Amino acid sequence: MAEITLIDALRQAMDEELARDDQVFIMGEDVGVRGGVFRATMGLYEKYGPQRVIDTPLAELSIAGVGIGAALYGMRPICEIQFGDFIYPAINQIVSEAAKMCYRSNGEWTVPLVIRAPYGGGIGGGLYHSQSVEAFFTHVPGLKVVIPSNPYDAKGLLKSAVRDNNPILFFEPKKGYRLIRGEVPEGEYTVPIGPANISRPGTDVSVFTYGMMHYYALQAAEQVAAEGISAEVVDLRTLYPVDRATILASVRKTGKALIVHEDNLTGGYGAEVAATIASDAFPDLDAPVRRLCGPDVPAVPFSHPLQDWFMLDPEKIAGAIRSLARY
């Protein structure tokens, strides 16, 4: 099996879906000739032409809105928002329109649309190139929110997202684009949207996480294993609608839940997981449900020491696991 980077996996997924279905096309800023500012779509413009890989005007609202219109007509657009930080102008189209279209038309109209965007910090991007934005969308019935943490899942989930008939927000941990490598099999495969993945079974503490933090959590679990603590790491993958059964089964097993995400703490996605556990796994809890998250400041600062203070890393996660294991 080949070992490739996260960004290569995403590109392969898009390449394969463009080849498989002529209704699939890509649109976004700089995705065509430039191949994307992160090279996510490199080579696709040359291979499929300007009708399948479209450089759009600098207007996020219409990247989403025009995508919605094309999806209503029966196409399957993959819309790229260059940085998650720039998705806000498109929220009206995503939340008022895409999310509600199927429900409000009693199923007559659906929006088979993927909106992908890099998210997260740790790359010296400061306030406007480092934000986590998933929490704005995990609150919206009608949307699905997917965040892969490794090349195998990234490719399989993106392919599933393109084939799904609903609007899907697909957030990619940009710090991991080239950093995270993994094996990806030859041949056709998909990863289903919905189920979480227990990437490391354990018995003492359940760690629920996603994206870049999942990558770090595995390292933290390895660290604490040497100290006799068995951490179960669960990669949520699909944040909305989330795999409650796996979460609750894991808590039933370990009795201790730690939720880890990069986004700031208050109102972040972890609050929903914590509430679910507290309400539906209460008799199984041996310790309070804990969240390890970014600090409640507007975004990731630029200066190196400030960025390091904001960002989580394997050491911080290991510390939180240890503390919970000891409780």
Added chain:
Amino acid sequence: MEISTDMQREMYWNMLLSRRLDERAWALHRQGRIAFHISAIGHEAAQVGAAFALRRGYDWIAPYYRDLAMMVALGFTPRHFMLSLMGKRGEPTSGGRQMPSHFSMRNMNVVSHSAPVATQCVHAAGIGLAIKLHKEDKVVLTSLGEGSTAQGEWYEAVNWAAIHQLPVIFMVENNMYAISEPMEKQMAVKSAAEKACGLGLPGVAVDGTNIFAMYEAVKSAVDLARTGQGPTLIEARMYRMTPHSSDDDDRAYRSRAEVEEHKKLDPMLVGRTAMEQTGVLDEKSLAELETRAKDIIDEAVQYAEKAPYPDVIEGSFPVYAEEVRHG
């Protein structure tokens, strides 16, 4: 442009049916039998004229909430409208999920729209893009109020259509008021059509009370779009003869004298006078049309009042495409 007598009579019939249906809705509201109504009174010529200029059932439409007459001309019946006013089960626009006059009619390619204004314009651009990518000769007409041309959404949609020469007709139904705000508070130009040149597409101002003028103008735009010559902005100028909706009291911002003055240019009056003069309509045929309209509307009201409400369970789906129940 020659419009046959038969077609003229058809046009008048559609305007009349819409007008009487509209008036009945106001009466039902004042009687406390429906909760909300938003009117197309004053817009009939523009909307019916436009509908007749399209290839109905082939071309696509992204309307807004004031387009009752356009919908009637597309086959939306008084029964349909009454069911939606009363929020009854199975009403065709949304199954009772949306407020009335949030139109959707899949079999006539009318896409479902929402309440935030101008969102439908970006969808129209997306539909236009898809039509162009498919190399088809369909066109898409999107309609909106003049206030909506202040929204960023509108600019982005028109910009897209102009850049890519998409087959989109942007029909601005300028009725002089956006709720209480007159046109001067929405734009610095004297006519919405003037906004077109800055974006690179033709803009035409038309007498929106004259159904023949509207038919001709939209037909020309449709011909351009269908032959790959790109989008047109049509401003249909008319007057909003009722308050914004049944929740609005227009005495707070305009005088009764102004309203009375504009009633002289009621499109029903303008159309009827013209067709009486050419002998297309006479007293006898007009009386027959009135009776026919009243009978259809009476039946529709009775039918809808007896029709059942949705089951409570219907509130919980279809959130996702996979929840759509077929048959």
Added chain:
Amino acid sequence: MSTNIIMPKLGESVIEGTVTKWLKQEGEQIQEMDALVEINTDKVDTEIPSPASGTLLKIMVPEGATVSAGALLAVIGSPGEVPDNVHSPAMITQVTIPPEAGAATRPVSAVSGSRPLGFISPVVAKLAHENNLDLSQVQGSGEGGRITKKDVLAYLETRQVVNPAPEPAAWETPGDGELFRPPEIQFAGGIPGKLNLTRPVAPPAAGPAPAAALPGDVLKPFSPARKIIAERMSASKHSSPHVTTVMEADLKLVVAHREANKAAFERDGFHLTFSAYFVAACAAAIKAFPDVNSSWSAEGLVLHRPINIGLAVSLGEESLIVPVIKGADGLSLLGIARAINDLAERARSQRLLPDEVHGSTFTITNHGISGSLFATPIINQPNCAILGVGAIQKRPVVIDDAIAIRPMVYLGLTFDHRILDGAIADGFLSKVVEVLENWI
């Protein structure tokens, strides 16, 4: 027949209006759409056109009076008619009932002991209650000497060996062998090592006189497990009047769905079994017929809020286990399939916890795996009903007056006739059938 004129709700937030002027008098003839009365609200002043023709029989609200939206203003009818005393349409307000919090654990009883016990976590309290445990006997290894879940589990294991507790009912005992096995999936053969649960058995109550001895008779003593089963089955039958109603279901769509989806599930490492569909169908039917999710008590019917579906498995002579899928109504098909796989996996490796074979509110038994078409199962007390699933068999059936071959299954619902009548039981079972037959 008279027609009521009501004060309309003229706008979203308008809740009342004032009658400013009556345009018609009592006794006057009215045509439909004639302007009847002028009213004033804080949003709008307007006239109300008459909804009917007739005589204005009675004016209920005088000029200048303010009434709420929906109030009766006047009545129109035939001359001389006495107006019906019909109520004006009530305002229907939407009340959102917040979902109740999940069942709270019982408060921890302050266990008298020689030392303060510190914070007792929910799971420690639950384990203590279920195992009749005196927590002061348990050493705490958690922060500040807290008794942790691990501490309790460790203590229970040692207690097994040293001090056997009274044998719990067979319904609640994790046992050996295979879980609810769907027709095609065989778990790894052999019976895994038994859980160490040998306990002295309470002698059964005196039964009827022994049968007359015949030449050649051999006495085969009952195993403790068999005695418990015997006791439980009799008790169930004696307490609940059992009635069984049988329907059949066409599983064509279920089979198709499973075919289309099982590969995707396999890739994620678990099996999509037919059991998952039956569990899902029962959960849906219980939501429509909540009385089925209940238990008998002397004080009244105890309606259970959580829908916990047990899957009964019998293994010949050995023991009966009922692993439970908790909160089955909150799980998708995928979630249910996962739960079944998870319970199966842990049953195989003896990691089923007491909690997982306890607390069912409804039970399913798959007697069909041994070929049985339909049966009359015995209720798993304290449930009020049990669904027996027979063998899935392709049969010729009549659809639209033509013969089709469909995978059919008989579903036998045994219910406690103290609690349910045939109408509800049949309604419930019909719903199960409907969900299965309309699977998408």
